[in-house]
Structures are given as structure tokens and as C-alpha cells.
Amino acid sequence: MSFYGLVDGSEKSLIQYLDQLSGVDQVGAEARAAMLATRSIKTTSKKWAIETAISMVDLTTLEGADTPGKVRALCSKAVRPDPTDPTVPSVGAVCVYNDMVEIARTHLDAIGGEHVPVAAVSTAFPSGRASMEVKIQDTQDAINAGAGEIDMVIDRGAFLAGKYGLVFDEIVKIREVCGDKAHLKVIFETGELVTYDNVRKASFLAMLAGADFIKTSTGKVAPAATPPVVLVMLEAVRDFYAITQRRIGVKPAGGIRTTKDAIKQLVLVNETAGPEWLTPNLFRIGASALLNDLLMQRMKMSDGYYASPNYVTID
């Protein structure tokens, strides 16, 4: 088998390919991310950025305490983020645990949210510690229940032990399960990968194996989507596009709570991967609290005075 004509899927070819990737200049990446974070986005650009960011949010609830009621409320919010203003766009997707997919899909369809996909976290999220059979079944269940996107976690232990072939095979198998029914996002948990070099290697590994999106984190580990990590991943998709002519999406998740954080991410996208990536098809932000802040900033811009959290929903 050949993957983009770059590797044949064997452990040896993967090691060979990943080891020849250029290393990441840690200080340079951090300095560039910090520099881009100082860009000032105001007035009409800010309004555009807020609405674009809303349409990119993967509205997420991944709690042990999630109830069907909470998931339905979240779905309603996903379709009409601000009930008082129909001009606010729907979010990119609703992201829930496997067993909530059917509830979310049914409710979305019932309230006119057919255009909002349900993303399911899969493959023994968040740790990724389960047998391959369990991971495949987990993914199959989610797709059967109506998930349009699968957020799988990689086996970080295997990756850190250098077993690239194992990680690669897992992604390939889950990709097969997804078929043309679901987009595949691959979660690295960058907080556990330790170095930017590893993040770059993992990015290429996942892209070669057929990921549609690469995603920073589960949201359960800190640090999560720090700007330098997102920068490294955006550089990886840019370089991958130059080699293969295929655009892979990026999804930072975890720790993005304010409009300012979200706009910084958009600046990173525009300046690193390019404006082609500024679409919900190629860039998503995994978040829960962020949406309220985006809505409050939007209210501030339209009303002319500062908003209060009392006027947006809690969940």
C-alpha cells in the first residue's frame, strides 16, 4: 500500500519519513506565536472575526455528568446561538460523547439544525487505552447513531515509545470505519507529547494515515491549545499541502475561553496556513465557554454597551 506515495505504511518507512522532517525551532515558534498575538483586530474586522469564530466553534460538552437534557439544550444553542438575534450563524458542530450522539442528532433534526453535524469523541476517549476491537466498535457505534464527524484520540504511550506503525495502523483502521460517512479528526493531546518536534511528527503521521483534521487536545489535559502548538500544526498542514495538494483542517481545543483568544487563533491561521483555511471546513475551535464570550462581544458591538453573562445561557 502507498500513502500519498510517501510511505508504504510499514514502521520502517514511517520512521524514515518522520525522522527526515525538519525540526521545530522552539524559541522561534514561541516568539512568532507571541508576535502574532499582538495584532490588533478592530471594528468591522473584529465583527467579521467574531462571526467567523462562532461558525467555527465545535460546541462541546464532555462531562461525566452530561444528561440528555443538557445535550438537547446545547444543540438548541448550536443552531441559534443567540435566540434574540437570528443573524448569528450556527456553530460548526456539536461535540459529545458517543452515547449522546443519537440524542443530539435527533434533536438537531427536529429543530431545523440538519446543517449542524454531530461530532463524537471516539477510540476510548480521552486516554485512548483500549484494544483495537473496542476502538473500532466505539467508532462504529457513533457512526450508526448519526455522527458526521469522529474525534479519535491517538495512543500517546505508543507514539512516545516510538511505535509509529501502531499509531498509524490505528488511524488507518478508524479511517476505514469512517468511510465516506464521517470526517475523521485525530486528537494528539499535545500536552502529553512534550516537544514541538513530536507535535510536527504526529501531525504528519496522522495526515499520511488519512486524517481530515488534526486536533490539539482532549480538553482534559493542560496545557492544551497553546498558540505555539497551533502554529506548529498549521505549519504542518501548510507543508503537507505543498507536498500533496490536499488541505487538512486544524482544530485547537481546550483553554480557548475568550474572544481575544479566538481572534488570536484566526490570526495564526491567516498568517501561517493562509486565508484558504479560514473556513469551518478547515478550521474549528473546540470550546464550551468561548461561545458565550463571543456572543457577549457581539452584543457589545451591536448595542454599544458592555454585556453581562446574565443575558446568555449558562450551558
Add this chain to the structure above:
Amino acid sequence: MATKKESRVEVKKTYKLFINGAFPRSESGRVFEVTAKNGDFIANPALASRKDLRDAVTAARAAQSGWSKATAYNRGQILYRIAEMLEGRADQFESEIVFTSHVTPAKAKALVAEAIDRWVWYAGWSDKLQAVSGATNPVSGPFFNFSISEPQGVVAIASSDSFLEFIDAIAAAVVSGNTSVVLVPGGLAVPAMSFAEVLATSDLPAGVINILTGSLDELAPWAASHMDIDGFDISGIQKKKHGALKEAGAENLKRIHSFGSGKTPARILAFMESKTVWHSVGV
């Protein structure tokens, strides 16, 4: 060669804002000048912007639940601790007031002493408010019916340029469990920021009192319309401007009051809300 008589270079204080227990510069980077009566330069306090106000309100809101849930006894203790710190730095406040308010040293001394006494007077109210303002209401039915006063939430204060009134306004707002954002005009910025240093060393939780120095005309309209501010003490603002501020505050039914000088528990109750609870008497 340096001689023994060479005078040392003075270490001047940079005046900043007091937000969430920290001393940041204004987000805008602006400052304004405070001078003595004879025109001598005194200080360059920060000229706060509406974004500093927004940050201060966020901090005050975050601190609100903790401060209002602290026991009345604990709030009283912390406020008394502030009075202890004030007492220890009374000389500094006196000289700052002499320079910036152009009063005699004797008057400044009396003013600071009165301010500390007022602060203690208000602090004492923390565990007495319920006894005075709460009530068991007579109702026709087998129920107990209680009215309990609760703090409103976040209270903004547009202070006058008098240190005593500044102290009055803050003490009255926070003793009941409100958190506050205090807007300070002109020369009062100098003793106000020294007061912030007192607060920072008094175990007061971060965000309970936030102090912004600058222009009331610039900041007050933003505070009046801010949806996350529940009450606004506009004692430091000229009467003719009250109408516009009250109009701006109508959107979220903000309580907007102005007070004369003098201490009164009515000032505390002005930023409290009455909660009524029914409970069956049982058989």
C-alpha cells in the same frame, strides 16, 4: 570622584491602577498630571480607559460570590484589618492630602482620622445589618415570612474628589457583600492608590475593591450602561449629569443613587435587595 555629600537619586513611585488585587498600568498606556497648588509636579497617575473598566468589572463579578458568601463576621474582620493598615500609614495619607487637596496639615490630620473612624464605623455594620433591616413579617396563614437583605452584586462608585467621601462610598458598598469598581477623579488619585496599597496588604480577596483613576466624564457613561454592574453610586458627579446616567442605566434596572456627606446605614441598604422567604409553621 563622588563625594559623601552627593545626593542620592530618588526612587519615584509609578502610579498604576488597582484591578483584581494587582497593580496594572492602564491598558491605554495613558497618564494625566497631578500638580500642587503652586503648579509643582506631584505625580502622573494612570488615566483609565473603558477597557480597564471592563476588566475591573470582570474581576469584581468573579470576586462577588466569594465575598458575599463570606460570613458577616469575616467581612467585618477584614474591613477592620484595613483600618489597622490605614492607621499605620496615616502620616503618608495626611501629606498626600495636603499636597493634592491644598488643605492645612491640621485639617488633613483631622480628615484622615475621621476617614479611619468612618471605615471602622461601617465595618461594624457587617454583622448588625440583618438585625436592623431584616424582618419577620406578619402574614395571614400558618407561615413564617422573612425578609432578608442581600447584597446586590457589583457596585460602581464615581467618587467625589474628597478622601473622606471616597472612604464612605467604598465602605458602604462592600460591607454588605457587594464588590466594587471605584472611579477616582483628579488629585484624589494619589491617596487613592496609596489606599489600594493598604487594601493589597489587608487580606482583602482580589477583585472585591478595584480602583481606577482618571476622568469621571469619560468612564461614568460606560459604567452606567454596563449590563454587568448592578448599582452605581454617582455622588461624585454633578447633578446636571445625573439624568443622562440614570437613563443609560435603565436597560438593566441599575440602582443609581447619589449621597451627601455623613455616615448613615441607609447608604449601605441602598445597594442591598430584600429577599422574602416563606416557610410553613408546621403543626
